[in-house]
Amino acid sequence: MAAPSKKVYEVFVSKIPWTIAGKEMREYFGQFGQVKKCLIPFYKETGFHRGFCWVGFTTEEGLNNALQKDPHVLEGAKLQVQRNRRPFAGQKSNNDGEYD
Numbered sequence: 001m002a003a004p005s006k007k008v009y010e011v012f013v014s015k016i017p018w019t020i021a022g023k024e025m026r027e028y029f030g031q032f033g034q035v036k037k038c039l040i041p042f043y044k045e046t047g048f049h050r051g052f053c054w055v056g057f058t059t060e061e062g063l064n065n066a067l068q069k070d071p072h073v074l075e076g077a078k079l080q081v082q083r084n085r086r087p088f089a090g091q092k093s094n095n096d097g098e099y100d
Contacts, residue, residue, distance in 0.1 A: 033062015
């Protein structure tokens with residue numbers, strides 16, 4: 001039996017307005033394919049997110065669909081979306097992130 005694929009189908013999203021949360025990011029990117037995870041790091045001091053996130057899709061098709069659309073606009077702000085070249089190595093115990 002073949003080992004499960006460790007391919008990463010993630011995009012790195014930046015220029016996210018502070019008014020947008022993980023739920024909105026997950027819903028927005030869900031139109032391109034099933035979202036496996038959404039990680040938005042936060043500043044401990046302020047409680048605001050850092051303006052970027054990683055969105056992981058379950059399939060390469062979802063990833064490609066998201067990359068083909070341009071521009072991505074949420075709440076009037078143009079998001080910058082690019083392929084994530086390296087898997088995000090964050091730990092789930094890290095209090096700086098929001099995991100879905």
